[in-house]
Amino acid sequence: MRSGTRTARATAAAFLAAAAVALAPLPTAQAAPATKVLHAAPHGTGTSCTSGHPCSVEGARDAARNVTGRDVRVELADGTYELRTPLKLGADDSGVTWAAARGARPVLSGGRALTGWSANADGTWTTKVPNGVVPRQLFVDGERAVRARGESCAASVCDATRTGMTGAQATGISRWARPTDAEAVIRVRWRNYHCRIASVTGDTLAFAQPCWTNSASGTDRTGPAWDSTAVDSARYSKVAFFENARELLDQPGEFVYDSAARTVTYLPRKGENPRRFHAVTPATENLLVLDGAHDVHITGIGFAYAAYSQPSTDEGYAGMQAGLTLTGATGPVDHAGRFYTKPAAALTVRGGRHVVVDHASFTRLGGAGAVFEHGTQDSTLTRSRFSDLSSGAAYFGDTDPMPAPELAGAHNTVSYNTIRRTGVEYTDAVGIWAGYEAGTVIDHNTLEDLPYSAVSVGWGWNQPEAQQSVLRANRVTNNRITDVMRVAYEQHDGGAIYTQGAQPGTVVSGNYINRSAYGNTERDGNGIYLDEQSSHITVSGNVLTRLGYKWVSNWADYGIDNHATGNWTDTDTPALAGTGSTLTDNHTKLDRLPAEALKVAAAAGAEGHDRVEQLRPDLARTGTATQSSTDGTAGAARAVDGDTSTDTRTLAEPGAWWQVDLGAGRHIGQVEIWNDASMTTAGFDVRLASSADFSDATTVHVTGKALRPTVLATDTRARYVRVELTGTGRVGLAQVQVHP
Structure with a gap:
């Protein structure tokens, strides 16, 4: 390990030396005495680009190329700019500012309006879809509709194998009019899969290729090699739901696309009138693409209704992690994810230098918000808003651990952005993803209501291909992360802040994390998760509360030299694995924040x-x-010691119980029951009493398994609190909290 570390550091030194050359200021043309202002408008034409005769955005771009000195500002008037193709800026477009005109809110849109709705006898409405458009999302008066979906199908019925799945008859799919328009949506721990049905034969479903093969085991391209989260793995438990079939259209706000008739059918919500509402489907990908441009400033511009077409093709969505997918029928063997594909984004910056995006808005997108890739350096995404995105908000960097210096992501900043309700469709996506980045700063962002991890830095797991990389000196600081790893989306094994890989000098500090995997059923939803090979990372001065599992997790022996100090949390300190890792001066087991x-x-x-x-x-x-x-594993006191990572268990016996004596009668407003690792506490009563024989008990029954936690509002006075099985089994608890 020490020898490997010296080699990695030597490689890092070489990278930074080369990067210093790559990051040197680029020569720019002599600035003109005054800024040249060009005007654009949604219906602009011509090439004059004056306030009286504005251009289109394409026209303004072309006009800017002819300005001597390149001190140019393109001002966009208020309104929606409907783009049938992306607006592309290259090296020739460097040095230009693209900005909203004073008081304007311009929006680049990839949407196509769906009009001419006609009523059906069953209360649904149908309209034709324009040629070339494949509706995957539908927004009605700005509100996202849901692709018509059914119930989950357990693995005992929908048994997935490398070649397909059973269950066509039990689910009714064999009787659907157009089953080949429908998709299976599957979640296996941190992965999400969307594959279209290709054929139905008897009880067997076959799926589009290569989507299904890439979602199953055996390709030797799905890494790491030890991974067991493919659709045909032992961890597969069910199809979350099938979607996009006319037979499933039964809830207001749902829609279905018929590829043969080229129609969309929608069941309106209460109060919606299809003769008057505004329905839009994303149709154009990549609204704005910067390729090799430098010193470009984009400010005050909105991005809406951008499409992400890959999931609707035979490639489908074979999710690997964080919104990246495995694509192609064949490819090089690599277990570290070097050849995974990022989602399509509304804004893409490739090989950019000194690109600034600020005060932008990204909303109602079929894919991701922004991607900064292929060696983008010294660039900034700041003070922007992301909401209602099918995939993640912002992606920085790439998946090659040792790229050429000009292709390495370095010194980028993601700051003061607000990210809410992303990963709506692809629930394995993260809020902010940084791959192999050096010197990247993720600071003062607000991330709320996300299905999986909020911030992810690093890549490659523990695979040989990833053990020497350019990762280093990244900073995840002062972010507010709340309500992430949401239980309803069933994505597991992540954290509010998640890292991979050795990254000397990386700091995670000053973050407020509240409710990560809160209410989970598994103990794998963490606060700060130093996963797979994470090494040389400092975790300091963070506030972490109400977490489904550990406030800091460094479980792997090969993750070394990590240091957690001066953090505040309401649970106990877990052990850190790995040579040289330390825990010092942390404030744990708090029941009030100082x-x-x-x-x-x-x-x-x-x-x-x-x-x-x-x-x-x-x-x-x-x-x-x-x-x-x-x-014999632990005494009863274990469940009140403030440590959700360890357990207390009774024997399996009728009426098994655990209880706490508060010492005197107290008002009890709330009780939290935290399940143990094996989730053995199920079908139980929570009994609150003033007398030791529980003759005056108030009883609340909980059906099914305890969560992490099950939260009960009680509002009663009691001295004794008991968790008692109503059947046969164990009481297995990590923690019980009793709040006044």
Whole structure:
């Protein structure tokens, strides 16, 4: 390991030396005495580009190329710029500012309006789709509609193999009029799959290729080699749902696309009138593409209704991690994900230098918001808003661990952005992804309501191809991350902040993380997750509360030299694996955040607010815990010690129970029940009583398994709190909290 570290550092030094040359200021033309202002408007024409006769955006681009000195500002008037093809800027377009005119809110749109709706007898409405458009999303008066979907199908019925799946008869798919327009949506831990049905034979479903092969095991291209999250793996438990079949169209706000008739059929929500509403489907990918441009400033421009066409093709969506997919029927063997494909984005910057995007908005997108790739350096994405995106918000860098210096991502900044409700369709996507980046800063962003991890830095797992890389000196600081790894989306094994790979000098500091995987059923939703080979990382001064599992996870022995210090959290300190890793001066097992922690949390994020969810006092921590029996793993007190990563368990017996004596009668407003690793506590009563014999107990029954946590509002007075099985089995708990 030490020898490998010396080699990696030597390689890093060589990279940084080369990068210094690549990052040297580029020569620019002599600036003109005054800025030349060109005007563009949604229906602009011609080449004069004056305020009285504005150009189209393409016309303004072409006019800017003819300006001597290149001190040019293109101002976009208010309105929607409907693009049938991307607006492309290259090296010849360097040095130009693209900005909203004063008081204007221009929007580049890839949408196509769907009009001419006709009523059907069943309350649905249908319209024709323009040629060349394949509607995958539909927005009605700005609100996202849902592709018609059915219920989940358990693996016992929909049994997935490398070649297909059973269940066509039990699900009714064999009787659908157009099953080959429908897709199976599958979630396996951190992966998400969308593959179209290709044929139905008896009870067997076959799927479009190469989507299904790339989603299954055996390609030797799906890494790491030890991975067991393919559709035909032991971890596969069900199809989350099938979607886009007319037979599934039964809920208001759903739609279906018929590829043969080229129609969209929609079931309106209450109050919607298809004769008057505005329905738009994303149709154009990549609204703005900068390829090799430098010193470009894009400010105050909106991006909406950009498409992402790949999932609707035979490639489908074979999700690998973080919104990247495996594509192509064949390809080189590589278990570190070097050849995975990023999602299509509304804004793409390739090989950019000193590109600034600020005060932009990205909304109602079929794919991702922005991608900065192929050696983009010294560029900034700041003070922008992302909401209602099918994939992730922002992607920085690439998946090659040792690219040529001119192709390495370095010194980029993602700051003061607000990211909410992304990954709506592709739930394995993350908010901000940085691959093999050096010196990238992710600072003061607000990320809320995301299905999987919020911020992901690094790539390559523990694979040989990834063990020497350009990763280093990245900073994830002062971000506000709340309500992520949302349980409803069933994506597991992630964290609010997630890292991979050795990255000397990387710092994770000053972040406020609240409710990551809160209410989960598995203990794999973390606060800060130093995964696979993560090494040489400092985690300091973060505030982490209400997490489904560990506040910091460094589980792998080959992740070394990580240091967590001065953090605040409501759970106990987990062990850190790896040579040289340390935990020092952390403030753990808190049931109230002290003033210093509140100050850090309030300062985090893009919006400058001071809203922090204070912890509630936990009466159970000072109580006396007992249980009906023990299986020898741990005593009853384990469940009140503030550590959700360890468990207490009873024997399997009728009426098994665990309880805590608070010492005196207290008002109890809320009880949290945290399940253990094996999720053994299921079908149980929570009983609250003033007397030790529970003769005066108030009882709340919980059907099914306890979550992490199951939260019960109680509003009663009691001294004793008991968790008691109503059937046969174990009481297995990680923690019980009792709040006044």
